[in-house]
Amino acid sequence: xxxAVMKTKAEQAIAENFEAVAExxxxxxxVKARRSQAIGAFSGLGLPHRRIEEWKYTDLRVxxxxxxxxxxxxxxxxxxxxxxxxxxxxxxxxAHRVVFVNGHYRADxxxxxxxxxxxxxxLGELLSGASEDVIAPMISTPEGGDAVETLNTAFMTxxxxxxxxxxxxxxxxxxxxxVRAGTQAQSVAVRNFLSVGEKASAEIIEAHVVLPGxxxxxxxxxxxxVAVGKGATLRHAKVAADEGKALHLSxxxxxxxxxATYRSFxxxxxxxLARNNQNIIFEGEGGKIDLSGAYLARHAEHIDTxxxxxxxVPRCESRxxxxxxxxxxxxxxxxxxxxxxxxAQKTDGKQMSQALMLSEDAEFDSKPELEIYADDVVCGHGTxxxxxxxxxxxxxxxxxxxxxxxxxxxxxxxxxxxxDKVENEQLRDALTAYTMQWLxxxxxx
Amino acid sequence: xxxxxxxxxxLEDEGREILKGLSLTVPAGEVHAIxxxxxxxxxxxxxxxxxxxxxxxxxxxxxxxxxxxxDMEPDERAAKGVFLAFQYPMEIPGVAGLTxxxxxxxxxxxxxxxxxxxxxxxxxxxxxxxxxxxxxxxMLKRPVNVGFSGGExxxxxxxxxxxxxxTLCVLDETDSGLDIDALRIVSEGVNAxxxxxxxxxxxxxxxxxxxxxxxxxxxxxxxxxxxxxxxxELALELEKSGYAEYTHKAA
Numbered sequence: 262x263x264x265a266v267m268k269t270k271a272e273q274a275i276a277e278n279f280e281a282v283a284e285x286x287x288x289x290x291x292v293k294a295r296r297s298q299a300i301g302a303f304s305g306l307g308l309p310h311r312r313i314e315e316w317k318y319t320d321l322r323v324x325x326x327x328x329x330x331x332x333x334x335x336x337x338x339x340x341x342x343x344x345x346x347x348x349x350x351x352x353x354x355x356a357h358r359v360v361f362v363n364g365h366y367r368a369d370x371x372x373x374x375x376x377x378x379x380x381x382x383x384l385g386e387l388l389s390g391a392s393e394d395v396i397a398p399m400i401s402t403p404e405g406g407d408a409v410e411t412l413n414t415a416f417m418t419x420x421x422x423x424x425x426x427x428x429x430x431x432x433x434x435x436x437x438x439x440v441r442a443g444t445q446a447q448s449v450a451v452r453n454f455l456s457v458g459e460k461a462s463a464e465i466i467e468a469h470v471v472l473p474g475x476x477x478x479x480x481x482x483x484x485x486x487v488a489v490g491k492g493a494t495l496r497h498a499k500v501a502a503d504e505g506k507a508l509h510l511s512x513x514x515x516x517x518x519x520x521a522t523y524r525s526f527x528x529x530x531x532x533x534l535a536r537n538n539q540n541i542i543f544e545g546e547g548g549k550i551d552l553s554g555a556y557l558a559r560h561a562e563h564i565d566t567x568x569x570x571x572x573x574v575p576r577c578e579s580r581x582x583x584x585x586x587x588x589x590x591x592x593x594x595x596x597x598x599x600x601x602x603x604x605a606q607k608t609d610g611k612q613m614s615q616a617l618m619l620s621e622d623a624e625f626d627s628k629p630e631l632e633i634y635a636d637d638v639v640c641g642h643g644t645x646x647x648x649x650x651x652x653x654x655x656x657x658x659x660x661x662x663x664x665x666x667x668x669x670x671x672x673x674x675x676x677x678x679x680x681d682k683v684e685n686e687q688l689r690d691a692l693t694a695y696t697m698q699w700l701x702x703x704x705x706x
Numbered sequence: 707x708x709x710x711x712x713x714x715x716x717l718e719d720e721g722r723e724i725l726k727g728l729s730l731t732v733p734a735g736e737v738h739a740i741x742x743x744x745x746x747x748x749x750x751x752x753x754x755x756x757x758x759x760x761x762x763x764x765x766x767x768x769x770x771x772x773x774x775x776x777d778m779e780p781d782e783r784a785a786k787g788v789f790l791a792f793q794y795p796m797e798i799p800g801v802a803g804l805t806x807x808x809x810x811x812x813x814x815x816x817x818x819x820x821x822x823x824x825x826x827x828x829x830x831x832x833x834x835x836x837x838x839x840x841x842x843x844x845m846l847k848r849p850v851n852v853g854f855s856g857g858e859x860x861x862x863x864x865x866x867x868x869x870x871x872x873t874l875c876v877l878d879e880t881d882s883g884l885d886i887d888a889l890r891i892v893s894e895g896v897n898a899x900x901x902x903x904x905x906x907x908x909x910x911x912x913x914x915x916x917x918x919x920x921x922x923x924x925x926x927x928x929x930x931x932x933x934x935x936x937x938x939e940l941a942l943e944l945e946k947s948g949y950a951e952y953t954h955k956a957a
Contacts, residue, residue: 651759656796659756660806660866661784661814670809674800674849 272307274328276300278448279415285333287418288388295400299414306408318594318626319565321409324534325508329448329480331416335363337443339472344370347440347472350694351500354687356436356466363441364418364449370438378429378461384452385419399454409510409536413484416450420485423465427458427490434464434496434685439483441471441507446478453485457493459518464496464685469509477506484512489521491545496684497525501532502695505560509535517577519545526683527554528692529564530699536565543577543605553582553682555692557699558591558623565594566614572605575635581612584679586672587623597642598630605635612642617675619649619668669700707771708732708874708905714765715747715754724750726930727766732923734873737906739916741941742927743949748909749793751927752878755907756790757783770874784810785817789872793879795851795859803846803862807832811869835868839895857888864895875899876907881915893918913945928952 268276279300286296309315310322339362345352357373359381360366366383373381388396400414421437439451457463469481489495501509509532517523529535541550556564570579585593595614616625629642649671657667676696683689708731715725724747732738742748754761755768757780768776775783798806812822823831833843839861851859860880867875877896881889896919900906908919916924916938924940926933926949933952934940 653796653798655756655758655780656792656798657806657810658780659758659784659790660810661781661817661870662810663781663813664779666809666813667781670801670806671798674798677800 269308269322271322271325271328275412276304278328278331282331282333282416286416287385289391289396291396292388292391292400295396296415299411302406303408303411303415306411309408315567315596317628318596319534319536319563324563325480329446329478332363332365332445332447332449333418335365335443335447337363339367339370339440339442341370343442343472344438344440347442347470348438348468349470349502350691350698351436351466351468351470354434354436354466354685354691356434358436358438359421360438360440361419361421361451363443363447364439364451366419373435376431376433376435378426378431379435379463380424380426381435382422383419384417384422384454387422407512407538409482409538410484410512410514413450413452413482413512416448416482417452417484418450420452420454422454423456425457425461425463425493427461429458429461429463431463434466434688437465437467439467439469439481441479442475444476446476448480448482450482452483455485455487455495455497457487457489457495459490460492461490462494465498466688467499469499469501469503471503477504479503479506480508480510482510484514487513487515487523489515489517489523491518492520493518494522495524497523498683498688499525499527499537500692500695501527501529501535503531503533505531505562506533508533511536512538513540515539515541516544517541517548517550520547521545522549524551524682524684525553527556527566528695529554529556530695531557532562532564534563536567538567540569540571541579542571543574546574546576548574548577550578551580551682553580553679555583555676555679555696556585556593557676557696558585558593559588561590561592563592563594565596567594567596569598570600570610572599572601572608572610574602575605576607577605578609579611581614582679582682583614584676585616585625586619586676587616587625588619590620590622590624592624593626595625595627595644596630597628598632599640599642601631601633601635601638601640603634606637608635608638608640610638610640614644615675616646617649617672618646619672669697669702672700673697707734708907709769710766711769712766713754713763713768715750715761715763718760718762723764724761724930725754728927728931729766730925730932732905732907734905735902736922737900737908737919739908739910739921739924739941740927741910741913741924741944743953744911746928747930748911748927749878752790752876752907752909755874755876756780756788781813782817784870784872785814787873789867789870789875791860791863791867791875791877791880793882795863797852797854798850799852801850803848803850804832804843806850807846807866807869810866814870831869832865836865838898839865839868840891841865856883857885857891860884860888860892861895864892868895868899873903874905874907876909878909879911880908881910881912889915889918913941916941926952
């Protein structure tokens, strides 16, 4: 459908923004050409709005009023000590760190020289030196595709390009840290490429964190393209912990080769407006995915989880479990589409989405969509929304546990069921710590 | 000493009066059984003592150690030593038994002005108290009561009671759903807690439990009031003659 609509103020600002920074964005002539194509494509698409089914509950045309200046050639100073403060509970996760500040790679803050089996390079440098034939397969410009991804191509400054060698097994997780620092309002676009070679095994964590005292006026567009090779395993996590105002647009585009395993977890707290998109395509038989996540929203925060799982081939398995806690006027959106193509026999898919509503004004919109074109499949989905059980609260309180503590215990237990999906114990502990922080409580000893 | 004085309670939702001038005194060191037909107000009494929402006290008072507790929150009452063993203990998915016990114990200790227990001290205490009730640590690593049998749930209630060391123990139909072996273990657990400083209110429909937990006094509750008080032999009498006499009187 191609409806000509008046450009919004934000859409105009995006176009002007691009004009202003195009020359300063990293990249060879080939890359610059891609960027121009992308902004052209965006001009046709505009910001996604509620009349587009996938954006029904998260209307960017209404919600994105202002476009913040792009952080280009940013060199905001950040010390290791400040990095650790920004990382908060994640500082305790033993990992190789690859660090970006305001969308720009910072070699001085990273620590991955001994990550055997992994090749890691900053995208910004690659873009500058790249010729058309190198960059073409990496950056596709979707025609009539996703507007947010199109904007990512136009504005991306940096990101991590990670290649895990075939057969390698990383001893420690890779932690890709994206820090926001400084007092300048900013719009940042980053893109990561993660490629896990045949029979390799790795854990990669993306963290979007803020140095306390930094600007709250922030817009992030982060796209991660993932290819999990034949028989390989990737445990992929994203932690976005902010302070309640930022716009967070995230896309994960994942392909799985035969017999590949992909486990992901996304944690979101304190995001003004978040869209967490995951597009998964099974390209070879025997693939397995386990997608899960937890989100916490209060005030007028809005967190959208949208999944598209494409069972394009037979004998693949998909599991999804997402849990949200909604307080105040917080809003949770869950859209889970599972497509089972005509040939995808023996598909096994299960999906669950649950919300815990702590206030009368909270809202949860849940839309599971199963599109099944094969006949020999097992697919199921469920969705629930509930309040804290008053009988359980009374039970806890009759044992001397004060009301706020009892409520926290119930909320932790609800979210804990999702966090338990994370295999890395240190990461689990960090996520529990974030949850406790959100609840305004000190960690349980 | 527990003193319940002319207590009137109605259900907040329905407005129906359940307790209609109930008076009862249980001195420290004694076990008093409350027996009565279904619908007589036994469970309401248990919940009102523990402070559950949904009940409105329209008259009278409940004094525990001389202090009125009717305006206290359930957790305040727990800190004051009130404990209700539930007829149907709740399952709490996602909260490990040990976490729950430790949170409860330290909450109560804090309010009682005692230091919180360290992890080793806590585990030692749980092991020791659990042993007598056939509850091992592995069982407590599982979520609270989830997947437990009826007997396991009641044992876990008594373990909570033993850990929190209440001074007023209210047992609501603790015998329901128990076979003879479980009944014996639970009763032994309760009897081990009998103490000169501790008062027990044992609510039951059947006399059977009172063979194991021998009461000092038995009260018959019907139509929201204590209709008769006697010694342990009153329970045997009721077992023979039933509650017809009292329900008739009430009607």
